Amino acid sequence: MKVTIVGAGNVGATCADVISYRGIASEVVLLDIKEGFAEGKAMDIMQCATTTGFNTRVIGSTNDYTKTAGSDVVVITSGIPRKPGMTREELIGINAGIVKSVSDNVLEHSPEAIIVVVSNPMDTMTYLTLKATGLPKNRIIGMGGALDSSRFKYFLSTALDRPANDVQGMVIGGHGDTTMIPLTRLASYNGSPVSNFLAQDVLDKVAADTMVGGATLTGLLGTSAWYAPGASVAYLVDSILNDQKKMIPCSVLLEGEYGQEDICMGVPCLIGKNGIEAIVDVNLDDKEKALFSKSADAVRNMNDALKSVLA
Numbered sequence: 001m002k003v004t005i006v007g008a009g010n011v012g013a014t015c016a017d018v019i020s021y022r023g024i025a026s027e028v029v030l031l032d033i034k035e036g037f038a039e040g041k042a043m044d045i046m047q048c049a050t051t052t053g054f055n056t057r058v059i060g061s062t063n064d065y066t067k068t069a070g071s072d073v074v075v076i077t078s079g080i081p082r083k084p085g086m087t088r089e090e091l092i093g094i095n096a097g098i099v100k101s102v103s104d105n106v107l108e109h110s111p112e113a114i115i116v117v118v119s120n121p122m123d124t125m126t127y128l129t130l131k132a133t134g135l136p137k138n139r140i141i142g143m144g145g146a147l148d149s150s151r152f153k154y155f156l157s158t159a160l161d162r163p164a165n166d167v168q169g170m171v172i173g174g175h176g177d178t179t180m181i182p183l184t185r186l187a188s189y190n191g192s193p194v195s196n197f198l199a200q201d202v203l204d205k206v207a208a209d210t211m212v213g214g215a216t217l218t219g220l221l222g223t224s225a226w227y228a229p230g231a232s233v234a235y236l237v238d239s240i241l242n243d244q245k246k247m248i249p250c251s252v253l254l255e256g257e258y259g260q261e262d263i264c265m266g267v268p269c270l271i272g273k274n275g276i277e278a279i280v281d282v283n284l285d286d287k288e289k290a291l292f293s294k295s296a297d298a299v300r301n302m303n304d305a306l307k308s309v310l311a
């Protein structure tokens, strides 16, 4: 199976590293516009093959899309990341043009590919890719909820002082500092509601920390995070290529689901060889439904900025 990652920066290269290390795909192509950069990242990763023991072939390409031909999955991580103090939404002016031209190029050489959109603002970039390519909704998947949920489980596990892998939980809604919805009511510690173990004020803090998880890391690192984002993309790609049908919150076109139309936002999806194979209804309560609707208003507002790009 072949995966192309466009944008060999922090997130793209980490994703390639995790995919190869875990043997998720037989071939990974890293592509970037910076001369020699993707080739360098690919060579560096390949020089781990004998020490970490993998057989994936990773190659780099400076903007030559012929090398990406026949990819099963294409991941778009090209574009600028935010700096401390910025929101993801401020990236739209530069990233919209990049994501649109990249999606045109990848489809020319991999017309059957499933596209995973990572560049921010991710929900709007997913909507842009869907509208610009005209592909069916199952083939355009926005990655954000997998990462936000892993952060949610991290903060829950820290509050519980128990291992993160014993914690279950999901974040839906927009992938933004104010639009994420950590589903605290449904989160569990090995099947028991987390509210059996944590007081409401602690749960509220876990939710608040999750929502600004990306901003906190951006403040600490000077640019946005890459280890958990890259690993989250690899987790999603694994479920596609190996037809695992995992339930992962992803940004997908909503056509009435969760009360929304003509918008891409994070909802729980079954992810398999056809991409988005189903959207799962988790029965939100009235308070969660109100948060989802408020989040949709903000994402829709951002999508309005695409009018000139899509014209």
Ligand SMILES: NC(=O)C1=CN([C@@H]2O[C@H](COP(=O)(O)OP(=O)(O)OC[C@H]3O[C@@H](n4cnc5c(N)ncnc54)[C@H](O)[C@@H]3O)[C@@H](O)[C@H]2O)C=CC1
Residues within 6 Å of the ligand: 006, 007, 008, 009, 010, 011, 012, 031, 032, 033, 034, 037, 077, 078, 079, 080, 081, 082, 091, 095, 098, 101, 102, 117, 118, 119, 120, 122, 143, 144, 147, 175, 223, 224, 225, 226, 229
């Ligand atoms: N959806 C999510 O959960 C997350 C999204 N992101 C987003 O992912 C994007 C990438 O972040 P980083 O890897 O940290 O940035 P980075 O700056 O390290 O890498 C971006 C790469 O894209 C390349 N690039 C720019 N224009 C290109 C084009 N037209 N074709 C090919 N390559 C091009 C650049 O040369 C650069 O190497 C950002 O927009 C960031 O906000 C980051 C983390 C999580």
Ligand SMILES: O=C([O-])CC(=O)C(=O)O
Residues within 6 Å of the ligand: 081, 082, 088, 120, 147, 213, 214, 215, 218, 224, 225, 229
């Ligand atoms: O925070 C950012 O800008 C990058 C991102 O989406 C994340 O790490 O969640």
